[in-house]
Amino acid sequence: MIGDQDMTSQRLGAAGSMLVVLIIICVTGLSTPVGAESAAYKGETGDEVQLPLMMVQAQPEQLTEGTVGKDTVASDDLGDLVEQAEGSDEPTVSIADPLQPWNRMWYHFNDKVYFWMFKPMAQGYRFVVPESFRVTFSNFYTNASAPVRIFNSLFQLKFDFFLTEFGRFLINTTMGFVGFRDCAKDCFGIRPHDEDFGQTLGYYGVGHGIYLVWPFLGPSSARDTIGKGADSVLSFTGILGPVDLEFPVWGGIKVHEAVNETSFRIGDYEAIKKASLDSYIAIRDGYAQRRMKAVKE
Amino acid sequence: MRRKAVIMAISILVLLGGTCFAGPALESVKSDVDAVLKVLKYPAHKGEAEKKAKEDQIRKISMKMFDFAELSKRTLGVHWNKFSGPQRQEFVDLYKGLLEDAYIDKITSYTDERIDYTKEVQLSDNAFEVQSTIVTKSAEIPVFYRVLNKDGQWRVYDVVIEGVSLISNYRSQFREILANNPPESLLDTLRKKVRKK
Numbered sequence: 001m002i003g004d005q006d007m008t009s010q011r012l013g014a015a016g017s018m019l020v021v022l023i024i025i026c027v028t029g030l031s032t033p034v035g036a037e038s039a040a041y042k043g044e045t046g047d048e049v050q051l052p053l054m055m056v057q058a059q060p061e062q063l064t065e066g067t068v069g070k071d072t073v074a075s076d077d078l079g080d081l082v083e084q085a086e087g088s089d090e091p092t093v094s095i096a097d098p099l100q101p102w103n104r105m106w107y108h109f110n111d112k113v114y115f116w117m118f119k120p121m122a123q124g125y126r127f128v129v130p131e132s133f134r135v136t137f138s139n140f141y142t143n144a145s146a147p148v149r150i151f152n153s154l155f156q157l158k159f160d161f162f163l164t165e166f167g168r169f170l171i172n173t174t175m176g177f178v179g180f181r182d183c184a185k186d187c188f189g190i191r192p193h194d195e196d197f198g199q200t201l202g203y204y205g206v207g208h209g210i211y212l213v214w215p216f217l218g219p220s221s222a223r224d225t226i227g228k229g230a231d232s233v234l235s236f237t238g239i240l241g242p243v244d245l246e247f248p249v250w251g252g253i254k255v256h257e258a259v260n261e262t263s264f265r266i267g268d269y270e271a272i273k274k275a276s277l278d279s280y281i282a283i284r285d286g287y288a289q290r291r292m293k294a295v296k297e
Numbered sequence: 298m299r300r301k302a303v304i305m306a307i308s309i310l311v312l313l314g315g316t317c318f319a320g321p322a323l324e325s326v327k328s329d330v331d332a333v334l335k336v337l338k339y340p341a342h343k344g345e346a347e348k349k350a351k352e353d354q355i356r357k358i359s360m361k362m363f364d365f366a367e368l369s370k371r372t373l374g375v376h377w378n379k380f381s382g383p384q385r386q387e388f389v390d391l392y393k394g395l396l397e398d399a400y401i402d403k404i405t406s407y408t409d410e411r412i413d414y415t416k417e418v419q420l421s422d423n424a425f426e427v428q429s430t431i432v433t434k435s436a437e438i439p440v441f442y443r444v445l446n447k448d449g450q451w452r453v454y455d456v457v458i459e460g461v462s463l464i465s466n467y468r469s470q471f472r473e474i475l476a477n478n479p480p481e482s483l484l485d486t487l488r489k490k491v492r493k494k
Contacts, residue, residue, distance in 0.1 A: 077364075077366035077367070078366055078382065078385045078386060078389070080377075080378050081370050081374070081375070081377045081378055093465065094469075131434055131435075132434075134435070135434050135435050138435050191437075264433075264435045264436065267402075267403070267406070271399060271400070271402070271403050274398070274399045275395065275396070275399030275400065276466075276470060277470045277471070277474070277486055277487070277490060278470050278473060281469055281470045281473055282466055282469075282470055284469075285461075285465065285466050285469040285470070286461045286466055289460055289461045289462060289465060289466070290459060290460045290461055292460070293459075293460030294460070
């Protein structure tokens with residue numbers, strides 16, 4: 001749900017990534033891995049001063065009880081945070097961001113790219129193309145990137161994922177009409193597992209390095225940029241694209257894929273912007289959390 | 298048609314499978330979500346007044362479903378103790394307002410997506426994670442509710458969508474402001490955001 005313009009545009013033109021990879025390796029030297037820092041619930045002794053318990057403000061509309069629940073938070077719920085264990089079950093994920101001003105610039109650039117380009121395109125496209133067709137295209141692109149998931153499952157020695165992804169690829173390419181139908185899921189209930197080279201690196205203990213926002217491609221990190229580069233070699237559109245197809249055809253396919261995916265997610269990015277105080281931070285944190293989960297699975 | 302039957306059969310199996318794991322936490326979340334869905338499915342009049350009425354009903358359900366005080370505490374972490382009593386009350390109200398404003402549109406845009414409840418996982422003595430999936434035509438979105446039992450009542454204190462925890466996400470944003478500023482300036486930022494609409 002995070003940054004749909006970013007997520008979809010990530011798929012845009014992955015070909016240049018290999019060059020980018022080289023630049024990254026040169027510039028950052030792979031950087032320092034940033035682990036999860038444990039939640040800071042340690043309780044600061046300086047602030048142990050007892051604060052008076054809050055009395056519910058006597059605002060008339062707050063005193064009327066609704067049929068379902070009370071409309072104000074009970075005063076006794078607002079006491080000090082004392083228990084150390086409370087809330088500390090969950091580590092805070094973080095990602096180093098030394099290039100923040102640079103990243104923010106590209107974040108704003110991508111924001112405009114979304115609102116001025118991808119969103120209107122996706123809206124028009126959604127209006128013209130029925131949902132079932134859009135799902136069909138989405139299935140095709142997912143199937144075309146099957147080698148990425150197959151190989152990375154293998155790299156991480158996840159043989160069960162390897163087998164399901166390989167099976168899905170065989171089924172969808174044959175019974176699913178070259179992948180236009182996700183028959184593996186629809187007919188046999190075999191669900192996909194998302195694996196990519198960034199996750200493979202993470203699996204072997206490589207940290208993010210630093211957070212990076214790429215124009216058009218959106219949020220990434222030093223590690224995941226390298227991953228994208230490796231994956232672009234593995235995916236069929238990557239293999240066929242620069243080699244066998246003319247640039248306009250290949251570029252057209254990439255743009256169609258991005259617009260098609262965006263058509264399902266119009267409104268998600270807007271919701272994030274509306275819900276956040278600082279959407280740049282919200283998306284950066286969302287990226288770090290999502291990738292941590294992806295590596296764990 | 299046959300495909301639909303297959304999907305039905307699979308989803309029934311999933312639902313039956315789900316009930317095996319179902320405990321009180323899962324049941325509680327499910328009944329709250331069902332209550333919201335019931336409001337949404339109620340004959341859809343497109344009028345502004347109807348929309349407003351629906352939103353009000355959903356807000357009421359959310360007050361019962363979510364433990365906004367707990368949610369606020371866990372979001373602020375150590376910073377919570379720096380807030381005075383009245384500041385805490387205001388923070389909880391503003392935070393609630395921010396979440397409601399942001400997500401009410403998303404909720405009311407719900408159409409016919411299926412929701413599967415997979416299982417509940419125990420996190421601590423009195424906290425559980427209720428795992429569900431929203432199944433749309435093009436994607437399956439995992440939505441996990443973290444619930445806490447207080448005096449026999451299960452209430453949500455965090456929602457994790459596609460691996461992104463709501464409270465962690467806000468913690469990272471609030472931390473930026475609270476690192477160099479007093480609680481009042483966070484409240485001020487929230488006031489502007491919530492009232493702006």
